[in-house]
Amino acid sequence: MEKIGVYVCHCGTNIAGVVDVQEVAEWAASRLKVRGVVIARDYKFMCSSLGQELIEKDIKELGLTRVVVAACSPHLHENTFRTACKRAGLNPYLCELVSIREQVSWVHTDKDVATAKAMQVVSGGVERVNHQVPLEPMKVSIHPDTLVVGGGIAGIQAALEIADAGYKVYLVEREPSIGGHMAQFDKTFPTLDCAACILTPKMVSVGTHPNIELLTWSEVEKVDGYVGNFTATIRKRARYVKTDLCTGCGICWEKCPKKVVDDVFEAGMGTRKAVYTPFAQAVPKYPVIDRPNCTYFLKGTCKACEKFCPTNAIDFTQEDELITVEVGNIILATGYDTFDAKRIAQYGYGRLPNVITSVEFERLCNAAGPTNGEILLKDGKTKPKAVGIVHCVGSRDKHYNEYCSVICCMQGLKFAHLVHERTGAEVYNFYIDMRTPFKGYEEFYQRVLEEGTHFIRGKVAEVNNAARNKDEEGKLIVQVEDTLVGVQMRIPLDMVILSVALEPRHDAKDTAKRFGLSCSADGWFIEKHPKLDPVATMTEGILIAGCVQGPKDIPATVAQGAAAAARALGKIQAKEIALEPFRASVDETKCSGCRICNDLCPFNAILFHEDRMVTEINAALCQGCGTCVAACPAGAISGTGFSNEQVLAQIEGLLLLNVDKNAVPA
Amino acid sequence: MNNNNTFEPVIIGFTCNWCSYRAADLAGTSRTKYSPNVRLIRLMCSGRLDPTFVFKALANGADGVMITGCHPGECHYLEQNYKAMRRFHLMRRTLQGLGVEPARIKLVWASAAEGAKFAHEVTSFVEEIRALGPLNWGAGENGHKAELKSTPQEALA
Numbered sequence: 001m002e003k004i005g006v007y008v009c010h011c012g013t014n015i016a017g018v019v020d021v022q023e024v025a026e027w028a029a030s031r032l033k034v035r036g037v038v039i040a041r042d043y044k045f046m047c048s049s050l051g052q053e054l055i056e057k058d059i060k061e062l063g064l065t066r067v068v069v070a071a072c073s074p075h076l077h078e079n080t081f082r083t084a085c086k087r088a089g090l091n092p093y094l095c096e097l098v099s100i101r102e103q104v105s106w107v108h109t110d111k112d113v114a115t116a117k118a119m120q121v122v123s124g125g126v127e128r129v130n131h132q133v134p135l136e137p138m139k140v141s142i143h144p145d146t147l148v149v150g151g152g153i154a155g156i157q158a159a160l161e162i163a164d165a166g167y168k169v170y171l172v173e174r175e176p177s178i179g180g181h182m183a184q185f186d187k188t189f190p191t192l193d194c195a196a197c198i199l200t201p202k203m204v205s206v207g208t209h210p211n212i213e214l215l216t217w218s219e220v221e222k223v224d225g226y227v228g229n230f231t232a233t234i235r236k237r238a239r240y241v242k243t244d245l246c247t248g249c250g251i252c253w254e255k256c257p258k259k260v261v262d263d264v265f266e267a268g269m270g271t272r273k274a275v276y277t278p279f280a281q282a283v284p285k286y287p288v289i290d291r292p293n294c295t296y297f298l299k300g301t302c303k304a305c306e307k308f309c310p311t312n313a314i315d316f317t318q319e320d321e322l323i324t325v326e327v328g329n330i331i332l333a334t335g336y337d338t339f340d341a342k343r344i345a346q347y348g349y350g351r352l353p354n355v356i357t358s359v360e361f362e363r364l365c366n367a368a369g370p371t372n373g374e375i376l377l378k379d380g381k382t383k384p385k386a387v388g389i390v391h392c393v394g395s396r397d398k399h400y401n402e403y404c405s406v407i408c409c410m411q412g413l414k415f416a417h418l419v420h421e422r423t424g425a426e427v428y429n430f431y432i433d434m435r436t437p438f439k440g441y442e443e444f445y446q447r448v449l450e451e452g453t454h455f456i457r458g459k460v461a462e463v464n465n466a467a468r469n470k471d472e473e474g475k476l477i478v479q480v481e482d483t484l485v486g487v488q489m490r491i492p493l494d495m496v497i498l499s500v501a502l503e504p505r506h507d508a509k510d511t512a513k514r515f516g517l518s519c520s521a522d523g524w525f526i527e528k529h530p531k532l533d534p535v536a537t538m539t540e541g542i543l544i545a546g547c548v549q550g551p552k553d554i555p556a557t558v559a560q561g562a563a564a565a566a567r568a569l570g571k572i573q574a575k576e577i578a579l580e581p582f583r584a585s586v587d588e589t590k591c592s593g594c595r596i597c598n599d600l601c602p603f604n605a606i607l608f609h610e611d612r613m614v615t616e617i618n619a620a621l622c623q624g625c626g627t628c629v630a631a632c633p634a635g636a637i638s639g640t641g642f643s644n645e646q647v648l649a650q651i652e653g654l655l656l657l658n659v660d661k662n663a664v665p666a
Numbered sequence: 667m668n669n670n671n672t673f674e675p676v677i678i679g680f681t682c683n684w685c686s687y688r689a690a691d692l693a694g695t696s697r698t699k700y701s702p703n704v705r706l707i708r709l710m711c712s713g714r715l716d717p718t719f720v721f722k723a724l725a726n727g728a729d730g731v732m733i734t735g736c737h738p739g740e741c742h743y744l745e746q747n748y749k750a751m752r753r754f755h756l757m758r759r760t761l762q763g764l765g766v767e768p769a770r771i772k773l774v775w776a777s778a779a780e781g782a783k784f785a786h787e788v789t790s791f792v793e794e795i796r797a798l799g800p801l802n803w804g805a806g807e808n809g810h811k812a813e814l815k816s817t818p819q820e821a822l823a
Binding site: 099124521652 | 676678684685687688690691693694695697698699700702705706707708709710711713714715716717718719722723726727728736739740742743744745746749753777778779780785
């Protein structure tokens, strides 16, 4: 019989506060003695080094052959205890971690009931571990190339870190140029660095880096494989421009007769041509032809760009290209969308011309924007005399998004400073709470306060143009309660800027599905651990960086980009990775060749030998889901780690069929 | 277990490693309370669920079995939860054929973000089974099994 050690953790008071851990240990020692339990202990923190040493000592001194730890979720500390067992010379897969914290003490309140349930859970673990077999992790090699999806600042940072370390990166961006949202901004808070001045050098480095293959105007369509060995299929959309001939001289977009409102880069504030690069410093410099708007594609005539191109680089016959790349790691940095302010009808966006969004204001005050950086009303000539900035539009609001979008307070302060500096107008910030953590932010808030910006604490009820007196005529009126004074106010303004929420990309769910990730209820991608592992995901080899994980400012985004790169580099340098050895295998002597399992595997790991009429499973392709194991009518397929014997025994254990009813507690 | 007069159902719950087990974890970390009648077994995927597991649990003292997995289209193994769904309907028909209420098994999709949903589903399933009453599978025919019905409480006494 196996010699089993049971270790019950107090987790401080997290478990011990609800579960009588000592009783659980004593119960296991007496009632489960017949099942092989030779020692059962409880300890304050099993995961501490002293706790781990306790287990290691027992393995060595008592000759334990199996270990059951009753503590937190296996997703937190399974590895910790497996490693401890390994140090003591026990195969790590002979250790079972059962959860009595997440599944017992944190979700139940009655002490007796919780203690009883903890005993059942321990009993199930003891039975399961009895049928566990020693396993060795599977080693797979790591392809040294990396795929970075999204060419905003997060993706740029990640790509540069990896490329600078000497490894190849494929950077995929769906717009014609990299740069992302940051390229749209004028200044960055709190230092008021010009966004373009700090971003464009990085973009140029990406464009010229020998280790970076830049794929703009492209999207990842399909991802196959697993950590270390992904195959990504990328659609390179037709640019209708031969990039090997194009010099980026710009004659084509000068000559193009078709003007199009630019909804992406200029946020609808400016126009571009049908052949275009989104902005002057675009990387790569080659334009694209916007097929749905191009006169030639619409009417069959024009070709002005082709006629004037000095290098004959225009090619209307180009077609989308599908390319496949082999990579070891994937970093997703697909960023965010902004909240559609029209959804809050009472703020008048889309109805009142001088109500604009924060993104539109970024373009308005950008020196390269539609007004060359002059802050003007919609008429294109009047400078505003009073400007209001409404915070939390679509954030911190049960009707839209409950979360805080993080950047709006600082963005509002930055806007206040810029309006003040460039127009001398009166500026009003309408806020719910001012949140200015992080380096230099609070100081910036103080500076803007001293500049004379008005701060009104209250959620704006309405923005309208219905004047009640002479002062309000021709103005936008903001109706708000100043909650610090308890007074209703009507403030006449010339321009209202709505600080719109950051939202997950409209297609975030599809992206998550394509890469095998999950989204939180809000739609942000879920990280492996919210505190300790913010850039890894549950899918090994796929990392996330930047706003795709949740709203964040530029410094945090850059930090995550670099962190994701470091994680990928770590794997690349290790050259191989150990995977959980949970795989299905076929006992050929039992296989009847019925082929029921053959169509069940989505990873094509099952192959059938016609000559011998037996099925075989390719361990390298098998992902260990166990669907074929459950399907085999002959019981010929077994799955390591989750075998029939283990699960059936665990059921018996959980139902307490195994306990020694005659044993007397010690 | 709180009160000797009310029937406390015994529920075995199967979770997949990627979504529903993490939903259970999230219910824990967010301290969402639910009925203590459920005892969970982690599988790698709901597709691993061999119908034998369900029948074994019901035959050996469980009053209900809850099967959980990733939402359709969100399976970590692409589409194996659909296979669990097919088996689920097959198992319901089998149970009906055996004279057992098909409502004793329940299929729940819960993503890693749905801790609250997981907790709610457990609690409502416990109430559904409580309304159905004890399964009393094999009582009278097989003394061994009949005795088992009371073991959880007895063994802990």
